[in-house]
Amino acid sequence: MNHILQLAARNARRNLRRTLLTLSTVMVGAAFTLITLTFLRGVYGGMTADWAEAFGPVRIVTSEYAKKEVLQPLYANMDPIDEVLNQVRAVPEVQDASGVIRQGVIVTPAEAEELGDVGTLLLGGDEAFFTSHLKPGADLIEGGWFSPEEAGDQIVLGRRVAQQLGVSASDEVVLMGADQDGSLAETRARVMGIVSGNSLLDAQSFVPLETARYMANIPDGGLEILVYPVDGSRSGVVATADALRKTLGDGYVIEPWMERSLWKTNLPIMDAIEWVLAAIVVFLMALAIFNTMTMSVLERTGEIGVLRAMGQKKGETILVFLTESLLIGLTGALIGVLVGLPFAYWLATQGVTFGQDVVDEVGDSLPMTATVYGNISLDAVLIALSCGVATALIGALLPALRASSIPPYEAMRSRR
Amino acid sequence: MWFLVFLFQVAFGGEVPTAAELLAAMDANLQSSSQESVTKMVVNDGRRTREYRMSVVARGREDAAVAYLEPARDSGTKMLKVGEQMWIYLPRSERVQKISGHMMRQGMMGSDLSYEDMMTTEDFDERYEASVVGQVELAGRKHWLLDANAKDSSVTYPRRKMWIDAEYLIPTKQELYAVSGMLLKTWSMADIREIDGKNVPMKMVIVDELKEGSSTTMVTESLKFDVPLEGEVFSRRWLERRE
Numbered sequence: 001m002n003h004i005l006q007l008a009a010r011n012a013r014r015n016l017r018r019t020l021l022t023l024s025t026v027m028v029g030a031a032f033t034l035i036t037l038t039f040l041r042g043v044y045g046g047m048t049a050d051w052a053e054a055f056g057p058v059r060i061v062t063s064e065y066a067k068k069e070v071l072q073p074l075y076a077n078m079d080p081i082d083e084v085l086n087q088v089r090a091v092p093e094v095q096d097a098s099g100v101i102r103q104g105v106i107v108t109p110a111e112a113e114e115l116g117d118v119g120t121l122l123l124g125g126d127e128a129f130f131t132s133h134l135k136p137g138a139d140l141i142e143g144g145w146f147s148p149e150e151a152g153d154q155i156v157l158g159r160r161v162a163q164q165l166g167v168s169a170s171d172e173v174v175l176m177g178a179d180q181d182g183s184l185a186e187t188r189a190r191v192m193g194i195v196s197g198n199s200l201l202d203a204q205s206f207v208p209l210e211t212a213r214y215m216a217n218i219p220d221g222g223l224e225i226l227v228y229p230v231d232g233s234r235s236g237v238v239a240t241a242d243a244l245r246k247t248l249g250d251g252y253v254i255e256p257w258m259e260r261s262l263w264k265t266n267l268p269i270m271d272a273i274e275w276v277l278a279a280i281v282v283f284l285m286a287l288a289i290f291n292t293m294t295m296s297v298l299e300r301t302g303e304i305g306v307l308r309a310m311g312q313k314k315g316e317t318i319l320v321f322l323t324e325s326l327l328i329g330l331t332g333a334l335i336g337v338l339v340g341l342p343f344a345y346w347l348a349t350q351g352v353t354f355g356q357d358v359v360d361e362v363g364d365s366l367p368m369t370a371t372v373y374g375n376i377s378l379d380a381v382l383i384a385l386s387c388g389v390a391t392a393l394i395g396a397l398l399p400a401l402r403a404s405s406i407p408p409y410e411a412m413r414s415r416r
Numbered sequence: 417m418w419f420l421v422f423l424f425q426v427a428f429g430g431e432v433p434t435a436a437e438l439l440a441a442m443d444a445n446l447q448s449s450s451q452e453s454v455t456k457m458v459v460n461d462g463r464r465t466r467e468y469r470m471s472v473v474a475r476g477r478e479d480a481a482v483a484y485l486e487p488a489r490d491s492g493t494k495m496l497k498v499g500e501q502m503w504i505y506l507p508r509s510e511r512v513q514k515i516s517g518h519m520m521r522q523g524m525m526g527s528d529l530s531y532e533d534m535m536t537t538e539d540f541d542e543r544y545e546a547s548v549v550g551q552v553e554l555a556g557r558k559h560w561l562l563d564a565n566a567k568d569s570s571v572t573y574p575r576r577k578m579w580i581d582a583e584y585l586i587p588t589k590q591e592l593y594a595v596s597g598m599l600l601k602t603w604s605m606a607d608i609r610e611i612d613g614k615n616v617p618m619k620m621v622i623v624d625e626l627k628e629g630s631s632t633t634m635v636t637e638s639l640k641f642d643v644p645l646e647g648e649v650f651s652r653r654w655l656e657r658r659e
Binding site for chain 2 (some may be wrong): 014114178181182186187188
């Protein structure tokens with residue numbers, strides 16, 4: 001094995017210019033893979049994390065609600081909700097759980113003559129939900145959160161809602177919607193604060209659970225239970241959902257965030273983008289390696305013949321070329337990762353700023369933020385390194401097979 | 417006096433009356449300068465049943481003021497109809513809201529009765545071309561069957577069929593159709609009692625045929641005709657006044 005390694009290393013040094021050129025190609029490919037994956041994972045990871053935090057890593061609704069969710073059937077609620085919540089909280093995989101109510105309402109400045117046309121998704125939750133899951137991802141740009149000292153209904157508006165209404169903290173707004181029976185529901189609330197975080201958050205409005213219960217006329221209930229697992233990884237979320245299904249039985253739809261309609265479609269696309277990107281990089285780098293190795297085989301045909309005549313086996317010939325290629329590939333990938341890491345770090349710490357206009361353009365379909373940060377992960381580093389190795393093996397395989405298949409007498413003849 | 421004679425003829429005479437005569441007779445039976453009532457509205461949406469109690473004051477056919485008394489959640493909510501305009505007072509937000517646009521077609525308090533249903537009762541003659549189909553029997557009583565088609569297809573119910581009780585001169589049943597011919601709503605009236613010389617249906621059932629299992633029953637608990645009215649009732653001031 002040692003002599004194969006020596007031969008491979010010697011061969012790599014023989015045409016140093018070509019080896020360096022190939023190494024550079026692999027290096028650029030690996031660096032590109034690392035930087036792009038860091039950026040993509042930052043974008044996707046940020047979006048999915050923000051979304052799961054606001055909409056629950058695992059969500060429990062009644063089967064009836066799940067069937068007609070697009071119509072927001074407030075009547076398909078859980079009232080009372082406490083018994084179900086206690087059952088959920090008793091599951092060991094569950095860290096905490098909150099009952100929430102989401103409903104569409106029309107919001108109008110209190111002093112306006114006519115009812116406006118600004119619609120918002122009103123989210124009512126308990127204090128624990130806001131403290132642990134919503135406030136960390138929301139920047140207060142004006143005022144504060146709910147205050148126990150304030151009498152009457154209180155509301156915190158998303159940045160875009162406040163902008164559309166032209167209201168500031170301490171102004172009053174009127175909320176108008178329909179309760180679970182389709183009857184008119186209304187209230188007047190003081191704007192306690194204005195928050196900004198992502199495009200989803202900016203388009204929503206937040207009220208204490210009691211206000212949402214009044215608006216929906218669900219006195220002791222909720223519409224959804226958002227469950228936050230102890231293990232927040234994808235597998236942890238799935239395991240928690242499975243445990244909850246066993247506990248609650250029929251009558252409920254328990255979905256991990258990846259199975260919710262938005263991500264059911266988008267996650268495979270996101271995964272596919274990563275794979276396509278990696279495949280393109282591998283293909284381009286493999287072409288470079290293939291070229292180098294083919295040239296190497298052509299240049300060394302006579303030498304291969306001599307070695308074969310001296311007893312070198314076919315497999316050993318293949319191994320020499322594969323090892324040479326692996327040396328170049330792995331070295332290139334390692335340098336590529338080292339070169340790519342500072343850029344990836346910059347992406348992770350400084351981010352790329354798209355601006356508020358882009359956030360508003362995205363609307364409330366995805367949780368887009370004005371500045372997108374990268375996410376450096378060991379996973380991305382390993383993928384970048386693997387690309388180098390895969391490239392080396394794929395690119396060198398054909399030339400190596402070709403070298404091993406040359407009969408010694410032909411190789412000797414070509415030497416003359 | 418001539419009207420009473422006519423009523424008598426329509427009710428008991430052998431001749432087939434015209435649609436206009438029937439409608440005029442119906443109006444004459446129910447018309448009063450003012451009326452005051454307490455009505456219970458029972459809304460059953462096929463899932464659960466809710467009860468509302470409201471006091472209603474009406475002036476002629478044009479104006480009406482409704483104040484919700486029960487349940488506590490809706491107590492204080494008021495509705496005012498003056499001519500063709502309608503407003504609602506929302507006590508929690510202390511706001512008067514004009515009902516217009518898409519709100520008109522929404523069920524009043526989630527019932528089968530839309531705000532529009534309340535608005536478009538008085539201009540029947542102007543909007544519909546009606547004809548008497550003939551005399552039919554309904555629930556063992558003689559009725560005139562009236563078929564009315566809208567002059568303008570933009571009205572909510574382009575076709576109406578009315579079964580008018582030949583004796584009481586009350587439309588005990590109405591079917592309201594869409595332009596496609598689909599049945600949208602069925603109204604029926606029952607428990608007819610004589611109050612102040614008028615035959616009055618004390619119970620009305622409205623079924624929105626598009627909502628499965630849904631029905632709204634209006635039961636008049638008390639009713640007085642020609643009562644003296646407070647001048648302020650049909651004003652925005654009354655609407656905004658906290659009781």
